[in-house]
Amino acid sequence: MTMEKTFSILKPDATRRNLTGAINALIEKSGLKIIAQKRIHMSKAQAETFYGVHSERAFFNDLVEFMISGPVVVQVLEGENAVVAYRDIMGATNPENAEVGTIRKEFAESIEANSVHGSDSLENATIEMAYFFSGTELVG
Ligand code: CMP
Numbered sequence: 001m002t003m004e005k006t007f008s009i010l011k012p013d014a015t016r017r018n019l020t021g022a023i024n025a026l027i028e029k030s031g032l033k034i035i036a037q038k039r040i041h042m043s044k045a046q047a048e049t050f051y052g053v054h055s056e057r058a059f060f061n062d063l064v065e066f067m068i069s070g071p072v073v074v075q076v077l078e079g080e081n082a083v084v085a086y087r088d089i090m091g092a093t094n095p096e097n098a099e100v101g102t103i104r105k106e107f108a109e110s111i112e113a114n115s116v117h118g119s120d121s122l123e124n125a126t127i128e129m130a131y132f133f134s135g136t137e138l139v140g
Pocket of ligand 1: 111114118
């Protein structure tokens with residue numbers, strides 16, 4: 001077991017339905033600690049850069065438009081094996097495939113409006129959290 005940090009976004013469908021607290025409750029219940037958090041409205045350039053790895057995908061433009069359609073909450077989560085632990089409680093990308101008790105099963109509306117993002121690797125977690133937070137904003 002190793003202590004890790006991972007990066008999380010509560011997406012516009014979640015903030016629109018006032019679900020920040022409900023999702024954070026599931027995160028904290030899992031044992032992960034929210035060590036940084038802020039509510040922002042991403043610019044188009046920020047969203048395009050953040051999701052740059054998907055720029056060739058058919059859903060890229062819709063994804064960017066969705067991510068700038070309202071405020072999001074960006075977070076850094078810390079805990080044992082945090083990258084995998086968070087992906088476990090998020091559930092599958094498509095909520096139709098997500099397991100009962102996961103955030104996406106509980107709250108997601110669709111594969112696009114799927115309430116949360118979580119880093120898919122430790123390497124990407126480091127890149128993604130540095131995109132939105134400076135080191136002094138992480139308070140463990
Ligand atoms: P996320 O973990 O934020 O990373 C990329 C996002 O693209 C993903 O969650 C989905 O919300 C979104 N997305 C939209 N359409 C698709 C699709 N057809 N396949 C995979 N991801 C999709």
